[in-house]
Amino acid sequence: MIDVVLSLSVRELTYEDLASCGWAGTPLHLVSMARQLERVRAGEVDYLAVCARNDIPIAKGGVDYLVEHGVGTLWQLAVHPALQSCGIGTVLVSAAERRIKDRGLRYAQLSVEDDNPRARALYERLGYLVHDRRPEAWDEQAPDGTTRRHETICTVMRKDLS
Template identity: 55%
Template sequence: MRSEIVVPLVIRDLTEADLPGCGWSGSRLHLEHVARELRRDDAEYLVACAAPSGLPVGKGLIDYRKIAGAGTIGQLAVHPVLQSCGIGTALVLAAEERMRARGLARSELGVEAGNPRARALYERLGYAAYGSEPDGWDELAPDGSIRRYETTCVLMRKPLT
């Protein structure tokens, strides 16, 4: 017998107090970066929390300085055991609503070329590819050293009208 449990989702601003519960989204190095980024005036982090526990199950960034006239979604992550449950969709839609409230005409994002599931999500939400660019970031290796991760991202955009 299979049963279904419905858990309400609350999307709100991410705070530093949420970061210990976001270990599934990246290494200590990543979370330290997020903590620094929370202080920016030209960016917003959203967190999706399971109610009533308040436990973070998804997060994402809206960067308002990267591209003039647009908000750029980044660092979108959903707890691995809860992927494909609509949490990523809810975060993207909430981010788009924040951008509209700021009067922005479009949303942009980059998705790793090797991540077809994420790209399919963005395409379902109306994003269209328009180019690609190299990207990279520092990450923590299993031995504790810091290494550079290099990738190529497909650039996608969506009008917010």
């Protein structure tokens, strides 16, 4: 076995990054990412990219400050599939938590689908506790290009950053 050490940096996600983020989802998801970048300009969200030395995003995610008063809500978290379970998600979540604290907020919150135990295990390891459960839904693009509604139950997890 060979160990590989990645030198990572975290920065703002940009429109120019979208072309290299096809791993993050369908074309419909990339359109959603572009819409969220508009919200960055308004100060409503932070949208972060974790990059290796070549400065191409290998993970991305946002913090929405308007979902719940006094809470930074992490969303659209994703790590390149080939690089999952390498600690990159931890780097991303930690950077997002720093942004939340820098805004003077006490809590970080996120939702995880009940059928995603790997992600939930990560969040629990990082100190997130179950706060609520609720149905959530969003539009997804099917392989044939059609759009369908995805409905699921999510566990809302929260972390006290104080």
